[in-house]
Amino acid sequence: MKPLAYSIAQRTLHWLTALLIFFNLLFPGRIERVTDQLAEGSVPAPQDWTSANLHIYTGFAIIGLTVLRLILRAVQGAPDSPAEEPAFFRLASKVAHGLLYLLLFAMPVAGIAKFYLGVDFAGFLHAGPMKVALWTLVIAHVCGVLVHKFYWKTNVLDRMTRGVN
Ligand code: HEM
């Protein structure tokens, strides 16, 4: 039996993760400068370290919250696509959710590989294609929710906000 809505824990984790993702995407701060300075052998200023650490610890938190979320999803399940949604879009939303989960891990892992292991290609992926892919998916995700709300008039947003169907 699939649940009709997401549990309070699943909803909290979804919105907290979304907040942290937006924070890191919109305000990467001095992470790039600190990474470059360390590579050159110079000492970053304390305020730059603070800014870079915020980015790094936010990324670690995203990994932890995503692990928790997937465990909860395995235990509690997730609601089925609404009947109003055409078959093609059901498939598209499954693929998009899968790719979002993948990037919730791949993005911080690539950042870790660049920052701690000095893998330049990982840094390129992190700040280039992965960043663009994450933005694209998040925008498509929000557009999908708006289409549900205003065109198909389903309760998809309610089951991730108020937790009802
Ligand atoms: C999901 C979590 C994360 C997101 C959304 C994210 C996002 C970003 C963004 C938007 C930039 C700036 C790219 C630009 O200048 O346009 C950036 C740069 C960077 N981030 Fe992250 N980041 C995340 C996690 C992490 C973690 C956990 C680390 C390291 C422990 C990290 C290390 C870096 C580094 C080293 C750079 C500079 C890349 C370079 O100089 O090549 N990031 N990140």
Ligand code: HEM
């Ligand atoms: C910014 C980062 C975001 C990420 C990484 C993200 C990720 C996800 C993922 C992976 C799911 C699938 C949940 C599951 O079935 O396990 C989901 C569901 C959902 N998200 Fe987001 N989301 C983000 C932002 C947003 C925003 C801004 C909205 C507001 C419009 C939103 C609304 C929803 C809704 C309504 C669902 C439930 C979909 C359904 O019931 O099929 N999300 N999100």
